[in-house]
Amino acid sequence: MAGARSAVSFEGAAKTFGDIRAVDGVNLTIARGETVALLGRNGAGKSTTISLLLGLNEPDEGTVTLFGSRPEESVRAGRVGAMLQDTRPVPRVTVRELVAFVAGRYPAPLSVDEALELAGIADLAARRVDRLSGGQTQRVRFAVALAGNPALIVLDEPTAALDVEARHAFWGSMRGYARRGHTVVFSTHYLEEADAHADRIVVIDHGRIVADGTGEQLKRSVGGNLVSFDLAGQGTEGLALLPGVVSVEIRGDRARLRTDDSDATVIALAELGAIRGLEVVPASLDDAFMALTSQVLETV
Amino acid sequence: MLDYLRLEVRRTLRDTGFVIGGIAMPVMMYLLFTNLGGGDDGEWKTASMVGMAAYGAVGSALNTGGGVAEDKVIGWLRQLRVTPMTPREVVVGRTLTGSVTVLPAITAVLAAGGLVNGVRLHLWQWAAIAVLLWLGSVPFTLLGLGNGYRLTAQTTGVANMVCNLGLSVVGGLWFPLELFPGWLRSLAVYTPTNRFAQLGVSVADGHAPAAGGVAVLTAWLLAFGSYAVFAYRRSARTV
Numbered sequence: 221m222a223g224a225r226s227a228v229s230f231e232g233a234a235k236t237f238g239d240i241r242a243v244d245g246v247n248l249t250i251a252r253g254e255t256v257a258l259l260g261r262n263g264a265g266k267s268t269t270i271s272l273l274l275g276l277n278e279p280d281e282g283t284v285t286l287f288g289s290r291p292e293e294s295v296r297a298g299r300v301g302a303m304l305q306d307t308r309p310v311p312r313v314t315v316r317e318l319v320a321f322v323a324g325r326y327p328a329p330l331s332v333d334e335a336l337e338l339a340g341i342a343d344l345a346a347r348r349v350d351r352l353s354g355g356q357t358q359r360v361r362f363a364v365a366l367a368g369n370p371a372l373i374v375l376d377e378p379t380a381a382l383d384v385e386a387r388h389a390f391w392g393s394m395r396g397y398a399r400r401g402h403t404v405v406f407s408t409h410y411l412e413e414a415d416a417h418a419d420r421i422v423v424i425d426h427g428r429i430v431a432d433g434t435g436e437q438l439k440r441s442v443g444g445n446l447v448s449f450d451l452a453g454q455g456t457e458g459l460a461l462l463p464g465v466v467s468v469e470i471r472g473d474r475a476r477l478r479t480d481d482s483d484a485t486v487i488a489l490a491e492l493g494a495i496r497g498l499e500v501v502p503a504s505l506d507d508a509f510m511a512l513t514s515q516v517l518e519t520v
Numbered sequence: 521m522l523d524y525l526r527l528e529v530r531r532t533l534r535d536t537g538f539v540i541g542g543i544a545m546p547v548m549m550y551l552l553f554t555n556l557g558g559g560d561d562g563e564w565k566t567a568s569m570v571g572m573a574a575y576g577a578v579g580s581a582l583n584t585g586g587g588v589a590e591d592k593v594i595g596w597l598r599q600l601r602v603t604p605m606t607p608r609e610v611v612v613g614r615t616l617t618g619s620v621t622v623l624p625a626i627t628a629v630l631a632a633g634g635l636v637n638g639v640r641l642h643l644w645q646w647a648a649i650a651v652l653l654w655l656g657s658v659p660f661t662l663l664g665l666g667n668g669y670r671l672t673a674q675t676t677g678v679a680n681m682v683c684n685l686g687l688s689v690v691g692g693l694w695f696p697l698e699l700f701p702g703w704l705r706s707l708a709v710y711t712p713t714n715r716f717a718q719l720g721v722s723v724a725d726g727h728a729p730a731a732g733g734v735a736v737l738t739a740w741l742l743a744f745g746s747y748a749v750f751a752y753r754r755s756a757r758t759v
Contacts, residue, residue: 274602295602302602307595312534313527321527325603364599374602 326368355386546576576625585664618661
């Protein structure tokens, strides 16, 4: 059975809240040992996808399985650890007490010291959880997620509201855990984070998966390069009709053409004499993301 | 389960509000009420000791519900749902927490009675009063849990306080029923708090609790238990 070999499997999963179809027919398989980013804007359906994955919500349609069984069963068996969004520190316990308690629920946990070490908070063990900074709190939550040494760890927006330094430290810890062969699924709305820290990016928009692949594949899938030049007073009509051009964007006096054949586009521009400040760069992941979710931009 | 109990008891005892409001307050009120105006009435010192121990136990038991409401708001209950702990273990653990955290108040007031106010009882009476007050506090823990699961953190605090003060005063834990007008007195004997304190009062008088009183308290146990189950089921869908 394919489901048992994979860590996560969504088959046509859908979830509706009132009028809002938060998850709209998701098919997704994550193999064991993969690190996968769920990338999307706020409200794209990432958190609902994660709550289906963890069994906190049941899908209205379709199925979700973890390691071949229902999410609740996998959670009960100690195969899952999670860092949830919108949780506040548990008052009146120390970091060690909290992590030791959670570790003790799992059949084969890490030692508390190991968990604290991995999360980079060994020096905070005796501190009270409700008296830490935002970055420290976030790492305590990470330690709570990994304390049981679960095969799958799920992180919902783990770096929201962290400063650059704390974020850097956090990703270092996360990769340390992933290197042990564990499956990691995290959601984010930061493209750079998805690109830098995941093997694979799943782009979610309007409750659907609109793209799935490595950062490189996503960039290629939306048409290779970005050609930009100074308009220097010239008109912009007809630019969209030039060979290779997929889309046109004007920013001040500069035209930005996304093209899937930059050579042809540049030659055509040269014939028009529109080459002042000409620049050809590979499309960034940012561009890819905008293109993939552009439908939203138009309706918003 | 024991780990969960230990964790939650620790969290409760580290709550300054709980220690002052749930343990120190009943002791102070007991000493105040029994020593104002001469204070040579040995019978009142004993009755009030049981009443205030009961009052402290009711407050501590209800406080368990406040803890649940807090845990709901901060997402701790949700976090527990993604650990191997079952929801049933969480509820049972919380109920047991309530039954442990009532002990300091009971012990403290009884100690104040024996050591400060010179209440003299047989050893078996002390033990029986403590055990009966401990067991009898379960309905109030369930009432608190029901409030905690059903209401938000703020309203739980208010609801628990209203339940605590209202039931304690009407139930005669603060002042003896003899001071009440007749209609209130006949109402008071049906309150869970009055029947709860009577468990201890009858032992202090040297006889077993009346069956009728135990029946009334059992009825309240069932009512509050159903309320807690109902509230928990409702909140389980959203926590």
